[in-house]
Amino acid sequence: AQSVAQPEDQVNVAEGNPLTVKCTYSVSGNPYLFWYVQYPNRGLQFLLKYITGDNLVKGSYGFEAEFNKSQTSFHLKKPSALVSDSALYFCAVRPPRDNYGQNFVFGPGTRLSVLP
C-alpha cells in the first residue's frame, strides 16, 4: 500500500532560523513528490515538486526540498524562516503512471509555527 508519513504534527522554529519539515514515503517505483502549503481557510498552494534529475528542488517563497532515494525521503527546507511561513504543510506523492487523481496520496500534514 502506498503511504506518506510526516512524522511531526507540529514544528516550532524561531524567525530567522532554518526550518525543516520532514516527509517519508512508501511507494513502489520512482514516484513524483510534491509539497503544498495551506494557510487558514484557504486552499492548498503548490510549493515545489520532484520529477527527476537534481535531488535538490527549489520552489516558491525560498523553499527547497531534498529528494533522498535511499531513505525514501523528501524533506522541505528553508534557510531562514519567516513568521509568515506559519501554516499547514502537506507532502504528497504520486506513482509514475497514467492514473490521474486516483493515486495522489497526501501525508497527514505538519503545522509549522514560526515564532517572532
Add this chain to the structure above:
Amino acid sequence: DAMVIQNPRYQVTQFGKPVTLSCSQTLNHNVMYWYQQKSSQAPKLLFHYYDKDFNNEADTPDNFQSRRPNTSFCFLDIRSPGLGDAAMYLCATSRDGTEGGADTQYFGPGTRLTVL
C-alpha cells in the same frame, strides 16, 4: 489573477437539504477534482473528471454527486447533507498527462460547508 474559483466560500445548509458547490477555472485544464478536507486533515479525494469522463473513488458515498457541464465548470452536489459532511470542500485542476503523472494540481480557495 484567480485561476481556480470556488463559490460560495462559506455555505450553511440544514440537515438533509440539498446543496451545490461550484468550481470554475481559467486555466483550461482538462482534469478537475473534488476533495473533502476535515479539521486540518489531509484532503480526501471524492472524484475527478478527466475531460468528460467521471471517475468516482470507491469509498465516496452515494450522497455525493458531481457534474461537469463544460471544461471550465464543475459542481459538487450533496443530496442529503448530514452533520458528518461538514467540512472544507476543495476543487483542484490539472493539465492532462503531459508530465506522465507529475502534473501539478492547482487548488481553489475552498468552500467551508456547515450543516445545521
